Amino acid sequence: MKNLLVLFASSLLFISCQSSSETKPLNLDDYTWKDIKAEGQAQEMTMMMWKGDPKINAYMQQYIKPKLLKKHNINLTIVDGQGNYIVQMLMAELQAGANTSEIDLMWINGETFYQLRQIDALFGPWTSKLPNASNIDFENPFIGKDFQQAIDGYEMPWGNVQMTLIYNQDKIQQPPQTRAELLSFVKEHPGKFTWNNHFTGLTFMKALLMNIAGGAEVLKGEFNEDLYAKYSDELWIYLNQLKPYLWRQGEVFPENVAQMHQLFANGELLFTMSNNDAEVDNKVEEGLFKKSSRAYVPEFGSIQNSHYLGISKLSKKKLSAMLVVNELISEENQLEKMKPSVWGDGTVLQVSKLDSAFQKKFNSIAQRHYAPPREDIQQKALPELAPEYMIRLAEDFKKNLID
Amino acid sequence: MISIKQIISWKTALFILMLLPMMLGLGYGLLYSFGVIGLLNTGFTTEHWSDVLLNFNFWKSLLFSFGIGLISVGISLVIALWMVVNWHHDLRKGKLSTLIYLPLAFPATVVGFFIFQSFSKTGFWSRLLYQTGVISEIEDFPSLVNDAYGIGIILASTFIITPFLSLILKGIFENEDVTRFQHIAKSLGASQRQVLVKITLPILLQKAKTSLLLFLIFVIGSYEIPLLLGRQNPKMITVAIVDKAQRFNLNDIPQAYAMAILYVSFLIFLFFGFQRLAKLKTKAYA
Amino acid sequence: MRKQIGQSIVGFIIIFPIVFLLILSFGKQWFYPHILPNLWQTSQWESLFSPSFQLTKSLGLSLLLSISVGLVSTVTAFYFSKKIAYSYNKTTWLSLAYVPYLLSPIIFAVLIHFYFLKTGLSGSLLGVIIAQFLICFPFGIIICSTFWTAQIQSLENLSSTLGGSSTQTLKRVLLPLGKSTLLLCFFQCFLISWFEYGLTHFIGAGKVKTLTVSVFSYVNEANPFLAALAGFLLILPSVLLLLANKKLIFKTSNKRPDYE
Numbered sequence: 001m002k003n004l005l006v007l008f009a010s011s012l013l014f015i016s017c018q019s020s021s022e023t024k025p026l027n028l029d030d031y032t033w034k035d036i037k038a039e040g041q042a043q044e045m046t047m048m049m050w051k052g053d054p055k056i057n058a059y060m061q062q063y064i065k066p067k068l069l070k071k072h073n074i075n076l077t078i079v080d081g082q083g084n085y086i087v088q089m090l091m092a093e094l095q096a097g098a099n100t101s102e103i104d105l106m107w108i109n110g111e112t113f114y115q116l117r118q119i120d121a122l123f124g125p126w127t128s129k130l131p132n133a134s135n136i137d138f139e140n141p142f143i144g145k146d147f148q149q150a151i152d153g154y155e156m157p158w159g160n161v162q163m164t165l166i167y168n169q170d171k172i173q174q175p176p177q178t179r180a181e182l183l184s185f186v187k188e189h190p191g192k193f194t195w196n197n198h199f200t201g202l203t204f205m206k207a208l209l210m211n212i213a214g215g216a217e218v219l220k221g222e223f224n225e226d227l228y229a230k231y232s233d234e235l236w237i238y239l240n241q242l243k244p245y246l247w248r249q250g251e252v253f254p255e256n257v258a259q260m261h262q263l264f265a266n267g268e269l270l271f272t273m274s275n276n277d278a279e280v281d282n283k284v285e286e287g288l289f290k291k292s293s294r295a296y297v298p299e300f301g302s303i304q305n306s307h308y309l310g311i312s313k314l315s316k317k318k319l320s321a322m323l324v325v326n327e328l329i330s331e332e333n334q335l336e337k338m339k340p341s342v343w344g345d346g347t348v349l350q351v352s353k354l355d356s357a358f359q360k361k362f363n364s365i366a367q368r369h370y371a372p373p374r375e376d377i378q379q380k381a382l383p384e385l386a387p388e389y390m391i392r393l394a395e396d397f398k399k400n401l402i403d
Numbered sequence: 404m405i406s407i408k409q410i411i412s413w414k415t416a417l418f419i420l421m422l423l424p425m426m427l428g429l430g431y432g433l434l435y436s437f438g439v440i441g442l443l444n445t446g447f448t449t450e451h452w453s454d455v456l457l458n459f460n461f462w463k464s465l466l467f468s469f470g471i472g473l474i475s476v477g478i479s480l481v482i483a484l485w486m487v488v489n490w491h492h493d494l495r496k497g498k499l500s501t502l503i504y505l506p507l508a509f510p511a512t513v514v515g516f517f518i519f520q521s522f523s524k525t526g527f528w529s530r531l532l533y534q535t536g537v538i539s540e541i542e543d544f545p546s547l548v549n550d551a552y553g554i555g556i557i558l559a560s561t562f563i564i565t566p567f568l569s570l571i572l573k574g575i576f577e578n579e580d581v582t583r584f585q586h587i588a589k590s591l592g593a594s595q596r597q598v599l600v601k602i603t604l605p606i607l608l609q610k611a612k613t614s615l616l617l618f619l620i621f622v623i624g625s626y627e628i629p630l631l632l633g634r635q636n637p638k639m640i641t642v643a644i645v646d647k648a649q650r651f652n653l654n655d656i657p658q659a660y661a662m663a664i665l666y667v668s669f670l671i672f673l674f675f676g677f678q679r680l681a682k683l684k685t686k687a688y689a
Numbered sequence: 690m691r692k693q694i695g696q697s698i699v700g701f702i703i704i705f706p707i708v709f710l711l712i713l714s715f716g717k718q719w720f721y722p723h724i725l726p727n728l729w730q731t732s733q734w735e736s737l738f739s740p741s742f743q744l745t746k747s748l749g750l751s752l753l754l755s756i757s758v759g760l761v762s763t764v765t766a767f768y769f770s771k772k773i774a775y776s777y778n779k780t781t782w783l784s785l786a787y788v789p790y791l792l793s794p795i796i797f798a799v800l801i802h803f804y805f806l807k808t809g810l811s812g813s814l815l816g817v818i819i820a821q822f823l824i825c826f827p828f829g830i831i832i833c834s835t836f837w838t839a840q841i842q843s844l845e846n847l848s849s850t851l852g853g854s855s856t857q858t859l860k861r862v863l864l865p866l867g868k869s870t871l872l873l874c875f876f877q878c879f880l881i882s883w884f885e886y887g888l889t890h891f892i893g894a895g896k897v898k899t900l901t902v903s904v905f906s907y908v909n910e911a912n913p914f915l916a917a918l919a920g921f922l923l924i925l926p927s928v929l930l931l932l933a934n935k936k937l938i939f940k941t942s943n944k945r946p947d948y949e
Contacts, residue, residue, distance in 0.1 A: 046812075046896065054910055079895035080906055088649050088656070089894065095442050096806035102894045115653060119442055191542055197635065252549050252634040258911035266525040266721040268541050287718055287728070395652060402636050403460065413772045417782070420765070421830075424823050425789060428800030490696065499696055501932070502703050508927030509706065510884030512901045513920040517706045520713065520913060525721045527709065533722040541721065566703075617790075624793025626887040627901075631908070641793050645887075648799050663796050670791045678784070 026318055028129055036129065040319035042073040047324070048089075049107035050082040052258045055282045059343050063336060064328065072323050079103070083112050083199065090121040090312055101314035105321040109307045110147040113155055114387035116310065123311040123318055125153025130326045137350035143306045147384040148221060155308035156325050159337065160346035161276045162304035162381055163203050164295035164371060171270055177299040179211060179238060186245035192270040194247035196254045197402075200275050203303050205393055206385055209235050211300040216382045223388035232393070236400040243401065250401065265289055275305075277377065278344020280370040285341055295371040297380045304381035306348055331358045340368050429664060436661035443654055451657040460636075460643070461662055465669065467637040471553045472622035475560035476615055482561075483568040487576055488603055494573050506566040511559070515631035518559045522547040548632050555632035556639070560622045568611070568618065575610045616677050620670055640666055707924065713917035726914075733918050744903055744915065748922055751883060751899040754814065758821045759879035765822075766829025766874055767867070773830065774837030783834060786827040794824050795887030805892055812894035820892045821885060825878040832877055836870040880927065 031039075051057055060078055068074045081089065086106050093101055108116065116122045127133050136157055138144040143157045151157075167175050176182040186193050195201035210216050213231045243250035247269060254260045257274065264272035265288050274280070274295075283289040309328065311321045327333060331354055334347040351362045367373065434440045438448040455461050486494065486503075493499040509517075521527040529544040538544055548555035576582075581603055588598045629639035638646070644666060647659035713719070714733065716726030736742040773782045789797065798820060802811070810816030841863070848858040864871070886901040895902070900923050907916035 048895075051906060052909055052911075054912060057910070077896060080909070081895060084650050084653070087653060091442050091653065091656075092802060093806055093811075095440070096803050098806050098809065098811075100809070102812040102896065119653075248546060248549075251551065251636070256909060258909060262911045263525070266541070268525055268721075391652070398635070398651075413769065417769050417772070420769075420823070421789065421827050422785060424801055424804075425792065425797065427804060428797065431803050432800050486699070490692065493692075493696060498700065502700055504931045505703050505707070505928060508924045508931055510886075510901060510923055512884070512886050512904050513710070513923050514706075516904060516908060516913075516916055516920055517709065520917075521706075521709065527724065530722045530724045534724060562702075617787075620791060624791075624796070626793055626795040627905075630905075641795055641887075645795060645799065659799070663799055666796060667792050671788070674787065674791055675784070 026123070028126055031129070031319075033129060033131055036319050036322055037072075040072065040074070040317075040321075040323040043317050043320040044075045044077065045104045045317045045320045045324065046077045046079060046102060047105040047107070048079050048081040048086055048103045051078070051080040052256055053279075053282075055286065055343055056345075059337055063342075064333065067333075068324060068327060071327070072320075074320050074324060076324065082107065084115075086112060087115045087119070087121070090116065090314070091119050093314055094119065094121060098314060100316045101312040103312050104315040104317040105324060106310050106312065107158070107307065108155060108310050109305065110384060111387040111390045113146050113151070113308065113310065114149060114391075117154065121313050122154045123313045123315065124155075126311065126318075126322060127151075127153045127156045130156070130322060130329070132326050132329045132331075135331065135349045135353050136329065137348060137353075140350075141383060142304050142381070143348050145383075146306065146308060147390070148386045151308065155310040156329060157306045157348035158309050158325075158328060159334075159343075160304070160306045160348050161278075162297065162346075162374070162377055163200070163207070163273065163275050163302040164277045164280070164297055164377070165302075166264065166272045166274060166280045166289070166293055166295045168264075168270060168290065168292050169294045170290075170292040175271075175296055175298070179208065179300065182298075183238075183241060186242050189270055190245040191247050191249075192268075193242075193245070194250070194253055194260070194269060194271075195273060196257050196260050197397075198256055200257045200260075200273055201253065202390055202393055202397070203275055203305075204273055205235065205239075205397065206389060207300060207302050207382055208238070209389070209393070210382055210385070212238070216301075219385055219389070220383070221386070223386040223392075228389060228392060232396060236396070239401060253402070261288065264293075276344060277346075277371050277374065278340050278368055281340040281368045282344055284370050289370075291370075293370055297372070297377045299380070301380040301382040302377075303384055304378075305384045335361055335365070338362070338365055340366055340371075344368070344371075346374060429667065432660035432664050436657045436664065438657060441657060444657060452661050455658050455661040455665065458658075460638075461665075464638050464640045464643040465666070467553070468623045468640040471556055471560070471639070472619045475557050475564060475622045476619050478557070478561050479564040479568050479618070480615065482565050483572050484604070484607065486569050487572040487607070488599065491573070491576060491582075494569065495577075503566050503569055506562060507570075509563065511563065511625055511627045512631075514559045514562055515628045518555055518562070519548050519631055522555060522558065523549075549634040551634075551637065553629075553633065553637070553639075556625075556628055559628045559632060560625065564618050564622070568614065571611055571614050572607050575607055579606050579610065581606055612681055613678075616674065620674065623670070707921075707928070710917045710921045710924070713914060714921050716914045716917070719913070730914075733915060737918075743898070744900075744919055744922070747898050747900050747903045747919070750814075750897070751901075754818060754821070754897075754899060755879045755882040757818055758825055758882040759875045761818075762822055762825040762829045762878040763833075763871060763875045765826055766833045766878075767871060770830045770833035771837050774834055775842065783831065786830045789824055789827045793887070794885060795891060797824065798888040798891040802891065811892060812896045814893075814897055817889050817893045817897045820888055821882045824885075824888065825881050828881060829874045829878050832874045833867075833870055836867050841866065876930065883923070883926070 049060070057078075065076050065078075068076050081103075086103065086108065089103065090101065113122075133156065136143070138157075143160060144151065146155065165175065176185040195204050209231055210219055212234045213219050213227065219227060219231070247263070254263065257272075260269065260272045261283060263269040265283075276282075277295060280289060280293050280295040284291055284293055309325050311318050315321060329348065331349060334349050335358065337343045337345045338347050347362065351359055354362070431440075435444070436451050438444040438446055438451065490499065494503060519526070523529070524541050524544050524546065529538070529541065532538045532544065533541075547558070584602050584606070585598050588602050593601070624641060625639070626641045626645070629642045633639050633642060640662075644659055644662045647655050647662060712725060715729050715731060717730040718728035719726040737745050737748075739745065773779055776782065792800075801820070805811040805816050805820070810819060844862055844866070845858055848862050849855070853861070884901065885899075886905065889897060889899050890902050890905070893902070898906075900919050904916050904919040904923065907913075907919060
């Protein structure tokens with residue numbers, strides 16, 4: 001018995017002494033793009049991204065993945081994960097002193113970027129090394145800043161979207177434009193409106209928060225506890241007014257946006273929402289949404305933001321990841337993903353900088369049928385708020401509405 | 404050739420394979436929850452433990468899981484007993500004897516998925532009731548999944564447990580030769596009801612005790628089913644722990660480990676406590 | 690009469706899910722309030738035959754994983770259950786063998802995740818095999834422990850008295866006698882691994898895409914049709930096994946079967 005206890009104790013000691021990573025950190029100054037291309041070739045790589053949308057998955061699996069294999073002999077494995085899941089995972093690896101990461105490339109933005117930088121789990125800066133990066137419109141505040149943070153070369157913009165609400169035009173002729181109109185709408189149609197308990201729902205709540213604060217300017221810049229406390233109190237009051245008229249009396253919220261889309265498709269909800277303004281076109285084309293579906297942005301505005309790609313610090317495939325990102329931000333692939341039939345994701349490239357052939361292609365992309373064109377909703381675009389707002393809203397939403 | 408037996412005894416090997424991983428896991432959890440290790444931790448502290456122990460939602464999840472377990476096992480027991488007592492012959496031979504084995508082929512994941520697709524507001528039964536005019540719109544169908552009482556979870560758990568339990572009870576019925584005792588009792592003048600209450604049920608229940616406990620623990624520890632059919636409030640304890648460890652505030656992770664340790668302690672206490680109690684009771688009769 | 694109705698209801702409850710899954714797996718669109726999918730397709734089933742289809746890969750992976758876990762667990766459990774059965778602290782060891790089952794596999798995974806990360810086993814098939822083994826093996830011990838009765842022990846002694854080596858005793862005496870226990874143990878361990886989701890998803894970091902992991906990823910993608918297909922594949926082996934020989938999955942009574 002004694003031997004066993006000794007064994008146990010020594011194992012515990014083993015945990016407490018954590019060895020640090022032994023690999024030499026990658027110094028990009030030593031590499032030219034040619035070097036990166038040469039060394040990044042012919043590798044296995046893992047990318048973690050949100051996999052809740054079949055169209056995005058199809059774009060990645062059937063268009064991008066074979067391209068990468070053919071062009072660079074890179075075999076990309078895609079796994080599901082987003083937000084806090086990614087952060088916990090990388091944190092666990094850092095804690096365990098792992099010398100490699102399970103994730104090389106990740107699809108992130110906002111509060112995830114913030115937390116990853118907090119725990120120093122991101123590799124960087126690296127974005128300036130990529131030749132295609134020169135086409136990116138970093139000056140655009142919606143692209144060059146992620147949730148009001150400077151991206152500093154630690155993540156690469158990938159796409160740009162604006163949030164819309166989606167409704168059924170056959171059932172609703174005049175969708176609500178203000179908070180007051182929304183309240184009367186849910187009272188008239190109880191049980192037909194809700195939002196999800198995750199990223200999209202929180203984005204919706206942020207727009208409401210800015211509306212309550214009297215505009216995006218008020219909450220601009222760094223997180224302000226007093227402003228947050230003041231306006232979030234009002235927000236919870238408003239949401240609690242909506243609560244009894246929400247789907248399932250506001251006692252349960254859909255866990256993910258895919259579920260919400262299903263409920264909308266089935267007619268259980270009269271509204272759904274999406275971070276991607278072109279989503280309604282995707283879904284109608286897929287056959288999930290009826291042709292009478294339309295997207296719109298209410299008068300109080302909706303958030304426009306970009307999403308990004310990051311490389312993990314412990315990754316052993318950083319160079320390959322850079323190659324993949326360079327592909328993902330190329331004109332060809334950005335054009336493809338902007339098509340409403342593929343994904344409808346806005347580009348982060350400055351179209352005017354591209355050669356005329358591509359400029360023409362970008363400008364003549366098939367129009368959306370069911371969503372308003374981006375120019376129309378641009379003036380109602382709200383910037384993202386500092387990441388702490390999202391983190392606090394997520395916690396307080398649980399406290400004030402669910403518990 | 405040196406055999407492994409000469410290097411380590413079988414007991415050590417068994418210890419390493421069976422118990423060490425768990426002890427290591429619990430050890431890690433203890434250290435993390437007390438703040439000794441962990442990226443965002445700053446040193447030994449009891450604040451995470453006090454946060455968990457004083458957190459109403461933790462106890463609510465634990466009790467909710469326990470309650471759902473009791474109800475699921477209870478319902479399964481009633482159905483299984485009824486089947487074994489009344490249909491004993493058909494369970495031995497014939498179609499039912501084969502059919503009853505089929506649900507054992509269903510993993511929790513598939514049962515959860517199926518219950519969701521059939522009992523949700525836009526599920527199979529809702530559509531059937533709509534088509535037959537019983538309900539006139541989606542809203543009228545009751546909330547059976549993702550609901551406050553865990554009805555979906557109970558349905559799924561009962562679906563999984565009942566066939567299992569029936570087979571166990573059937574086995575006991577045959578092993579203990581209950582039919583013989585039933586005949587003896589009847590020949591001594593006992594009524595149907597007396598036979599049931601004084602002979603059949605006690606024998607079956609007595610021998611099935613441990614299995615019932617194991618099923619209870621199974622429901623409390625189930626993860627996939629509440630993931631598909633449960634909701635944020637009230638939350639089953641396994642989902643609560645995993646959420647704390649993965650989805651929410653990074654600073655709450657030590658709490659997740661504290662919760663995990665409390666959960667394991669609760670189950671160990673439940674299991675071994677029950678065994679002790681059972682032993683005492685049987686000793687009293689000896 | 691009442692019995693007929695009752696048993697038919699039970700029969701329906703059991704058969705319905707299987708039929709439902711099968712029907713749903715051929716669906717393409719299932720708008721409310723249609724009872725059956727309003728649009729159909731066979732393309733998903735057809736894709737199963739192409740090796741590049743994710744679900745086909747998952748099927749192969751699950752089979753490989755569960756068979757490995759089943760084999761290793763059974764062999765190890767058989768060996769150790771004998772040691773326990775003849776040992777002094779038999780009941781203590783057996784009670785302790787229940788403990789890994791007491792933690793639900795997902796909580797076990799959360800607690801030992803650190804060690805898998807440190808040893809680089811996280812996200813690998815080997816890591817998942819080891820993690821599942823740690824859960825199945827104690828369970829296997831409990832199943833195999835019923836085999837080692839006094840009768841078996843005396844047969845073993847008889848065999849060695851008659852001059853048989855331990856290998857011969859194993860091959861000629863124990864294995865033939867233990868066939869049904871070994872098979873039961875294998876299938877039980879196989880099933881535990883086959884059905885596992887939480888631990889597999891956690892330790893495998895989403896990279897080890899078994900059938901159960903696929904079901905969840907299709908559910909999250911709001912594709913109930915592929916999820917139903919994955920679900921149907923999940924129940925298929927067991928259903929086939931059960932129809933072939935029920936006793937392989939579950940031993941109900943110790944009585945010699947004179948009817949079945």
